[in-house]
Every structure is written in structure tokens, then in C-alpha cells.
Amino acid sequence: MTPSAWTPLELHSLRRSYITHLIEDGHDPLFAGLLAAARHALDALRAPTA
Secondary structure (H helix, E strand, C coil): CCHHHCCCCCHHHHHHHHHHHHHHCCCCHHHHHHHHHHHHHHHHHHCCCC
């Protein structure tokens, strides 16, 4: 892959990777889902309003 083909990582991509690793490491999928929802809610609160 050439550097011109790279795309920047987005917070969503990192969050999905983190949640996937939690589930793969044996954590309860419900816990991982609740954690993802809580993180999403916090991000929404921090987002600047237009």
C-alpha cells in the first residue's frame, strides 16, 4: 500500500477495533455494547454545536 492510498483513522474506527478486541478477548458482548454506547454518548456531548 502506498502512502497516497492511506486514509486517516477516525475515532469510529478505533472504537470498533477496541470493542472487537474486547469481545475476542472473552468479555461479555453485552458489556462491550454498553461500553460502546456510553462512549458514543460521551462523544456526542463533547461534539461542538454549529
